[in-house]
Amino acid sequence: MSTTESALVIGGGIAGPVTATALLKAGISARVYEAYSGPTFTIGSGLALAPNGVAALDIIGAGDPVRAIAKPISRMELSIGGKIVPTPAPAGLPPLQMVDRHALHRVLHDHAIAAGVSFEYDKRLVRVAEGESGVTAYFADGSSATADVVIGADGVRSTVRGLIDPSNPGPDYTGMLGFGALINNEIGLTPGTMVFAFGSRAYYLYAVLDEKTILWGANLPHRKYLSLKEARAVPAEHWLDRLRETYGADSPGGEFVRRTTPENLEITGALHIMPPVPRWHRGRLVLVGDAVHAPSNSSGQGASLAIESAVQLARCLRDLPDPGSAFAAYEELRRARVESVAARARKLNHSKTPGPLARRLMSVLMPMMIKRMDPERTLGVEQRYRIDWDAPVQPELLSTAG
Incomplete structure (x- = not known):
């Protein structure tokens, strides 16, 4: 039985509200602490949610509210050298959902509040103090809060990442x-x-x-x-x-x-783009979302992976007896998947700024590569990923579960 009863979630963007809502669903009290003075409704522009990300939102009841503000994208194309080349997609999957990031933040924030999550603003984390029975977070305004765990959902410039390991790389x-x-x-x-x-x-x-x-x-x-x-x-x-x-x-x-x-x-x-982060957790501290895995926007999976990780972290804290075992299982569930997506995106990212010669070669070679692409192998594995919320997390089975 889990001994984790409460969590402080640092960061109120996408991963923060989803993490807190999933924790409440798992029976764990959660409160979100945001450094900004209010909800971050004015950060960013548009993004695409892949089928796997929307499926993870369905687990916490946020899938339909997000679909309501989204526009389905069912056709993908590549344009290079004046040529339009249709990009093959895995068969039988729902379309991508294109959302305005402002609207997505608002929906996830409002859905979390409706579920019972509390938010506090102007709370910039500066340090933590861990004890045998909990961890206390101290904020720049002089206030503090205590819970069983602290979860860093504070983005690519994560403070929590540096507290876990000062040598952890930045973006x-x-x-x-x-x-x-x-x-x-x-x-x-x-x-x-x-x-x-x-x-x-x-x-x-x-x-x-x-x-x-x-x-x-x-x-x-x-x-x-x-x-x-x-x-x-x-x-x-x-x-x-x-x-x-x-x-x-x-x-x-x-x-x-x-x-x-x-x-x-x-x-x-x-x-x-985040390089692989050696330490995802330490003691009662753990990372989620862009704080630990932020693939290039070339991946089309950044927000979806953050949502998946939020839900999987809540499952692990629900099912495993202590934060240490829960965090280890969470990392084992997630690391290989997110680093595989990031590696694919990193390769694509190099093609965005080619020189004149490389650009001419791309106009010839890339359409040929697209036509030969196996969409199931390249994207199907990513987009068909589904989380079984009701299945108990069993650490001894993780290494064979993939």
């Missing part, structure tokens, strides 16, 4: 800044389609949400690292000039950027 900068916008679909693109486009100078992508709306995103090469705050301190007009210079000659990328205004440009700052 790698991909050499690109993220931008996005919602624009009117006035050029007749087919709804329900997502296109990964290698422009003449840089990579971008777009999703045709419906007859009226297109969501597009740019991965702008930029040597200097800029945090979200630093990137947003630069006038939007400057970034639009850079985007027009970079994508202006592309079709339809040039049209997208010309239809983007300073008012609707979403600036997300540096794009990251």
Whole structure:
């Protein structure tokens, strides 16, 4: 029987509310502590949830509320050198669900509150003190809180990761800044389609949400690292000039950027990818979501993996007798899967900033590679993953469970 009765969840983005809601479902009291002054409804732009991520949300009852704000994407295409190549997908799976990150945060936050999760804001974690019977978190405002465990859902710049092991690596900068916008679909693109486009100078992508709306995103090469705050301190007009210079000659990328205004440009700052983290947990502290595994946005799995890990962590804390055994089982359940996805994404990420010669080679070779791709082998294993919430976690079976 588990001795874990309470948890402090640090971070209120995506993984935090899902973790706390799953913990409550598992019979464990959970409270979320967020460094921002309120819910993080203004961070980020659009993202795609894969079938495996939505299935994990169904376990905590959040699947349908998220589907209600999402647009299904049933067709994927690659655009390179002016060629459009349909990308094969695994058969028999639900479509991707494209959501506005702001709306997703709000739905997950509201769903957690309805389930009984409490949130506290302006709570920036500075240190913890562990004892035999619990752990106390101390915040920058002088307050503190005590529970059986502390769960770091505090993103790629995780404070909890550094408390677990100061030598744990931080995120790698991909050499690109993220931008996005919602624009009117006035050029007749087919709804329900997502296109990964290698422009003449840089990579971008777009999703045709419906007859009226297109969501597009740019991965702008930029040597200097800029945090979200630093990137947003630069006038939007400057970034639009850079985007027009970079994508202006592309079709339809040039049209997208010309239809983007300073008012609707979403600036997300540096794009990251987490290298493998050696230590996921120590004592009564553990990591979840982007704090421990943040694959490049090329993966299409970042949010979905975070949601899966949140649910699996709750299962382990529910079923195993103490935090140490629960955390070890959780890591065994998750590490191989998330690192496999991250490795796939890292390879794709290198193709986003090719030189002129490599770009010409890509225009010839990549369509051939896409046509020969086995979608079940490359994506099916990732997207068919399902969590059996009702099955007890049995550590002795994990190594053979995959």
